[in-house]
Amino acid sequence: MEYKDYYKILGVDKKATDKEIKSAYRKLARKYHPDVNSSPGAEERFKGINEANEVLSDPEKRDKYDRLGSDWRHWQQAGVDPNDFWTQFATGGASGPRGGRVQYGNMGDMGDIFGGGGSAGADVFSDFFNAIFGGMGGAAAQQAGGGFNRASQSRRGQDLEHAVEISLTEAYLGTVRVVNKDGQRLNVKIPAGVKTGSKVRVRGKGGGGAGGGQTGDLFLRIKVASDPRFDRKGDDLYTTVPVDLYTAVLGGEVSVPTLTGDARLKIPAGTQNGQKFRLRGKGMPSLKNKGQHGDLYARIEVPLPAQLTSQQRKLFEELRKTS
Structure with missing residues (x-):
């Protein structure tokens, strides 16, 4: 030996x-x-x-x-x-x-x-x-x-993974997914604030153990689908808000999309193209710090008119003379 x-x-x-x-x-x-x-x-x-x-x-x-x-x-x-x-x-x-x-x-x-x-x-x-x-x-x-x-x-049983895709709104609110495991339907709660790559553990629902060992765990590997309205960076969200030239020049209120409905945002006179405004607490909920949210940033986009009527052109020419 x-x-x-x-x-x-x-x-x-x-x-x-x-x-x-x-x-x-x-x-x-x-x-x-x-x-x-x-x-x-x-x-x-x-x-x-x-x-x-x-x-x-x-x-x-x-x-x-x-x-x-x-x-x-x-x-x-x-x-x-x-x-x-x-x-x-x-x-x-x-x-x-x-x-x-x-x-x-x-x-x-x-x-x-x-x-x-x-x-x-x-x-x-x-x-x-x-x-x-x-x-x-x-x-x-x-x-x-x-x-x-x-x-x-x-020996402890093997941990198993199951891929799950959810919408950004579901990631904001939290959701439930039904997973079939060996003929058993498992209702798995996915908490608010998850990101792509997050894993949700279901204890004791993985592979069976050997020699009296513990059963492994089941992990749901999360993928959050992209949302055309928002870009996500951590718990913050970014969105683009089109604003007509006149409102940008004179100031006013604009509508900003959020994951819980539209919000109203007051912009000052002279708002510039590309300028950003922060809506506090309108971002994603924090997965680590319960009750806290990120912010939502609204980027202003001011499209210029492609064509002007004769009256509009005359007004712009008068404006140029006064500047």
């Missing part, structure tokens, strides 16, 4: 702190995760990285492994049968390994790295691991009455 040098696998010193171990694990997991690395041997390397982290991130397992390390070298150098070593380890000089279930380690870390709960192909530990932590292992352990049972694996 091959000895596993977990410190070497993670590239850390034997005196490494928990923080250093976690950092090394996350770095290597990103590099060798099967979802991002399809090179030959990457999946096996990833399994080894996960197994090393399972041991070194758990104080009890790490302590048992550290005591095993020096004993292992002693028995190897003495040329003793490995089965004798396991008997000694299980019944004598070192504390015997406990039976029971081995949890797949550090699911939270994997969720932070890859946005889900675990990875295919990374849930099988080596015989070396199982012999230490999942049962006595080997023929000598059978003689000792402990039996050898491969550690049962508990």
